[in-house]
Amino acid sequence: MLRFQRNKRAARSAAAAALVLLVLLTAAGCGVPHYPASVNMASMSMDGHNHAGHEQVGTTANTIACTELQDPDTGAEVREFELTAQDTTIRLEDGTTVEAWTFNGSTPGPELRVHEGDRVVVKLINRDIEEGVTIHWHGVAVPCSQDGVAGVTQDAVWPGESFTYSFIADHHGTYWYHSHQESSEQAKKGLIGRIVIEPKEKTFQYDKDFAVTMQELDGAGYMINGSTDGLKLNAEPGETVRLRLVNSTNRTQFMGVAGVPFKVISMDGQDLNGPTPITRQFLPVGAAQRYDLLFEMPQEGNVVVFNKYEDGLTAILGGGDTKVDDGRLYKTAPIFDFTSYGTPNDDGVTPDMAFDRTYELDFGTTFSGFTINGKAFHDVPPLLVKEGEWIKLRLIYNSGGDHPVHLHGHFFKVLTKNGKPLTGSPVYLDTILLERGDVYEIAFRADNPGLWMQHCHNLDHAAKGMSMMVNYEGVSTPYFVGTDTGNLPD
Numbered sequence: 408m409l410r411f412q413r414n415k416r417a418a419r420s421a422a423a424a425a426l427v428l429l430v431l432l433t434a435a436g437c438g439v440p441h442y443p444a445s446v447n448m449a450s451m452s453m454d455g456h457n458h459a460g461h462e463q464v465g466t467t468a469n470t471i472a473c474t475e476l477q478d479p480d481t482g483a484e485v486r487e488f489e490l491t492a493q494d495t496t497i498r499l500e501d502g503t504t505v506e507a508w509t510f511n512g513s514t515p516g517p518e519l520r521v522h523e524g525d526r527v528v529v530k531l532i533n534r535d536i537e538e539g540v541t542i543h544w545h546g547v548a549v550p551c552s553q554d555g556v557a558g559v560t561q562d563a564v565w566p567g568e569s570f571t572y573s574f575i576a577d578h579h580g581t582y583w584y585h586s587h588q589e590s591s592e593q594a595k596k597g598l599i600g601r602i603v604i605e606p607k608e609k610t611f612q613y614d615k616d617f618a619v620t621m622q623e624l625d626g627a628g629y630m631i632n633g634s635t636d637g638l639k640l641n642a643e644p645g646e647t648v649r650l651r652l653v654n655s656t657n658r659t660q661f662m663g664v665a666g667v668p669f670k671v672i673s674m675d676g677q678d679l680n681g682p683t684p685i686t687r688q689f690l691p692v693g694a695a696q697r698y699d700l701l702f703e704m705p706q707e708g709n710v711v712v713f714n715k716y717e718d719g720l721t722a723i724l725g726g727g728d729t730k731v732d733d734g735r736l737y738k739t740a741p742i743f744d745f746t747s748y749g750t751p752n753d754d755g756v757t758p759d760m761a762f763d764r765t766y767e768l769d770f771g772t773t774f775s776g777f778t779i780n781g782k783a784f785h786d787v788p789p790l791l792v793k794e795g796e797w798i799k800l801r802l803i804y805n806s807g808g809d810h811p812v813h814l815h816g817h818f819f820k821v822l823t824k825n826g827k828p829l830t831g832s833p834v835y836l837d838t839i840l841l842e843r844g845d846v847y848e849i850a851f852r853a854d855n856p857g858l859w860m861q862h863c864h865n866l867d868h869a870a871k872g873m874s875m876m877v878n879y880e881g882v883s884t885p886y887f888v889g890t891d892t893g894n895l896p897d
């Protein structure tokens with residue numbers, strides 16, 4: 408009862424905030440909020456209190472609730488963590504302070520480092536975040552009940568409450584986590600962190616394994632592993648380094664490496680086949696994407712990983728003379744192209760194979776916001792899929808800026824770009840960066856039943872409508888998105 412009232416209170420303040428936002432945004436002409444009072448994302452029924460709506464949701468014999476979809480007990484090693492969301496005063500390098508929302512007092516929150524095959528158990532506690540919180544495990548193909556999307560897979564966790572996530576870390580790689588309640592606000596306020604799943608057996612050999620998160624914190628600006636001043640990482644001459652880059656900001660970060668040739672060994676936690684050394688190219692790390700690099704420390708001097716535009720986003724590895732100036736020299740360097748990188752390897756997933764369903768999604772920037780096929784969340788019809796099917800999506804973008812499109816719960820293979828099949832390594836991603844004029848075809852196997860969001864990971868765009876659902880037939884949810892429940896995922 409108490410919880411219900413708290414939700415109601417949150418709903419009222421959310422409704423008031425939404426009204427203010429509506430007035431402001433309408434005045435600015437740049438978008439409108441898209442939350443109704445209540446909508447069920449499985450049935451798309453508009454009123455949770457409507458009896459007919461309830462009948463549509465999860466009560467018939469042929470449906471299974473998202474909450475019932477969990478990883479079976481495998482006897483895997485259990486790794487337990489506790490993450491407390493809390494209001495925290497952060498002290499920056501220049502001595503100033505900023506009010507942030509953190510997990511366990513820091514942003515990014517603690518790195519969760521586990522092994523492939525482990526069961527990851529994370530107790531999320533909300534100490535004092537009035538807006539409610541969740542944790543979404545970006546890129547990790549968790550079962551539906553653990554996906555952490557407020558109003559789809561769970562209710563937002565209110566102050567004083569907790570929620571325990573449990574899933575098998577079944578694919579190694581570099582991932583991250585963030586609140587998926589009012590995510591466009593909460594990620595910028597600091598509710599992010601990193602999860603690294605180490606391989607059972609190394610697919611690449613290295614001596615050092617570093618991970619860095621780029622973020623843009625409200626009031627502080629760009630930070631790299633929580634520092635506004637760049638980062639020093641200790642590596643000795645001759646050591647081979649794996650460097651995991653995580654972009655938790657809302658925009659593409661163009662990252663260069665000065666001092667050594669390097670390989671891109673993984674994107675979005677998926678190894679590339681036969682990567683070859685490159686130099687003087689900028690990696691276009693789209694919002695939410697991850698790039699893992701491999702390089703050998705030079706005998707003299709250091710290695711500088713730097714950002715094309717933001718000086719604070721720099722990591723210096725090793726001692727000796729800095730190569731930053733060297734880096735500056737190649738500001739006009741070409742942009743890395745994953746469509747022709749690495750070595751082909753036919754895994755049977757090809758543009759001309761038979762697909763069970765093909766959908767076209769046209770991403771748009773309009774006067775009033777951001778759209779998919781001309782509609783904004785929650786009015787975009789969900790894509791329906793059935794377990795076991797192969798799905799092809801044609802993604803189109805013809806406007807300004809870029810959109811990193813993220814599909815929850817799945818990896819997808821990039822089939823073609825602008826009509827041409829990839830010529831290098833197979834590339835599997837969870838987030839694909841659409842730039843003006845791009846047409847991508849991607850494919851995924853519907854192998855993880857559930858209700859999955861697909862949205863732009865410039866979270867401001869998602870909040871202004873560029874968001875939708877990919878729904879498996881027969882999966883229901885007892886939760887509702889909207890101001891009535893206070894579940895506001897974007």
Ligand SMILES: [Cu+2]
Pocket residue numbers: 777809810811863864865868869873
């Ligand atoms: Cu976008």
